[in-house]
Amino acid sequence: MAFDPDTGEPAALLDGRAITAARTGACSALSARLLAREDATVLAVLGTGVQARSHARAICRVRPIREIRIAGRDPAKAAVLAEELSAALEGDVRAVSSYAEALDGADIAAATTHAVEPVIRRSWLTPGVHITSVGYNPAGREVDDATVIEALVCVESRQAVLAPFPAGSNDLLMPIRGGLITADHVHAELGELIAGHRAGRTTPDQITLYKSVGVAAQDAAATALVLASAREQSIGEEITLR
Template structure:
């Protein structure tokens, strides 16, 4: 069995290849060619956390896998990530386990990459200003991924802790060909932004409709069992897209409060979800229809994303052959 730790997985992930592979995987999911059943989770209510199992099969990459992922929002601000995971890859021909991967790095990369895919499909071609809301793992992943699909020249970082926002801005300055600045508030980050990446565990929305510039593309990947990132007015006004309608509108903890709450409040109906990413990729549904239209991608994460990322990592590892940094057990 191939065993890959976090640093090895990070070194083997090709973000451009991952974004491209996710496009096919999302199309397969929407067309019913990929298998990604509802995730199941055990709750740890005293910590507001859960442990979930996410099996998936993506025929476009020939990978069968399952991810075990824990989500503990209270880890935010500590040395531990809020999301921690392992992935086991199986041979789709025999069912034999073939690889064990650190899933934390895969989750970080595939989430940012799929948000970048949504920007490729929905953001304006000339988008140059990116707002990053949050200062954690996903903030880093999204800043790097978005710059792969749009000519981003300015990045504004905002978070609850100004010191962490400043530190992330300094870090990103060294790896991005853009002017990266920390700003004091979410509203300042969003003012004039062409793309916005919300990556928080916010209890109250960090994206409010009056703060948004016409034509902005918003991505939201944050999770809080009692909260949400996006306000009702933004959801109501935006062209809303998801990975999977079934997953996004499923009951807690699988679905998204950002959509479920306005549905419960009577602000929108389930039909307000315009399209799945796969339907945009295949052309079955149209994307942006005007330069001033606000578009929004709400992510809850689906297993085929992990499957595609794991397949790329395992293929890259085997192509490089077994070296000192890759252990065969």
């Protein structure tokens, strides 16, 4: 539900799942635009759900992706997603049998899982890869310690990602609790990269990691864009509340 910020009146009822998927994929694509190598052509998509779909579509808008590899717990779902994306995106889209196979040689990796054990492992990564990790499971994490330690880590919000369990990110909180890194290991927020207050990638072989936990301001901004577009195009049904 969206409300008019001036009056508090209900302004629209929207499908929040679609908006969350779009804005999450868009922020990951922004991280790729800011941090991935310019010549990145191979994308690994880990997961087969709504976020996997939105990430594949969004990241292809910011880098010249020519190959997409999809891996998930269910090979049948990975095959269905590969067929769906093949019809919508250019390049070679195919399902592979494992996360390791998807990551081998990938320039960008989009982790969109509910994994307990890491699906991003340092030994599976190619130098120079950019990783986006948006999955969440209170019992586990998507990215292993070795990757976090080595990577240039960027986030939406330090406050959000480092919030006490269960609100923050286990991917960062676990190695912090283990004494492997400190909170200062978070290099930058996306806003700091955009504003030029912090530098992004410095070498072609550098591993970069964007960890997302989602912040409400992004949902509000995305909703405002959807409402503005709907009004311009006269989309939707007007309802009078009595």
